[in-house]
């Protein structure tokens with residue numbers, strides 16, 4: 528498998544990351560994950576726009592234009608012969624010698640870009656069966672809108688859930704549900720769909736944007752409104768959304784069944800609407 532290292536497509540073994548790269552020492556960097564189906568990217572523009580938005584928020588100067596990046600990503604997908612799979616891409620602020628908290632000068636120190644591909648078919652069985660989640664306090668910082676590689680808060684939360692046998696962690700701040708450790712979270716009550724509004728407490732998920740769009744186009748009632756842990760426990764259906772999971776039912780929370788303990792009709796409909804949107808953009 529080839530990878531991207533800065534502006535070149537190379538063998539993975541050729542990549543050399545300096546031990547004083549600020550991404551390695553400070554997690555001073557950003558990332559994004561974009562998915563392709565049938566060899567075509569889905570919502571590539573939205574993901575590239577978000578990556579550039581994250582860069583702007585941390586004053587990181589991107590090393591190429593959006594079009595140059597899209598071209599590079601398309602070439603990598605073709606070189607690796609990816610039909611249905613993901614690209615993980617990240618940018619760090621580059622090498623900081625000597626180590627210092629203040630930012631390196633982008634005129635002197637180039638950022639470091641890397642991207643890798645993985646072949647990941649849709650996990651239809653998991654999407655049918657659903658996953659389990661545990662509620663974990665959201666201990667992250669207050670700029671969760673930035674897709675940062677500083678993910679300790681996220682991975683520690685997911686680890687808490689895994690230790691209890693769960694697939695995902697549902698995060699809350701003083702009882703208000705925000706999102707999951709690596710996905711947005713939604714609940715359905717009396718056929719109304721709820722998810723936390725965008726802002727500094729959640730990542731503005733691209734899958735979330737797409738689900739809001741297709742749900743509203745289908746005449747479904749959707750509210751971008753925060754809800755509490757108590758609301759969540761009384762929900763008829765709960766699901767998570769991300770580029771890699773699409774709309775993934777959550778059928779148990781803290782070991783207790785959600786609704787009837789299986790995927791509900793609203794989530795199943797949303798899954799199909801999302802698949803239809805994918806097939807419209809990427810073909811069958």
Ligand SMILES: Cc1ncc(COP(=O)(O)O)c(CN[C@@H]2CONC2=O)c1O
Pocket residue numbers: 560681706707708709710711729730731732733734735768769770771
């Ligand atoms: C904290 C968090 N919230 C929400 C989302 C959903 O965003 P998208 O709908 O744009 O994917 C992600 C995606 N996390 C990516 C998706 O796959 N792997 C990841 O780390 C995430 O990490």
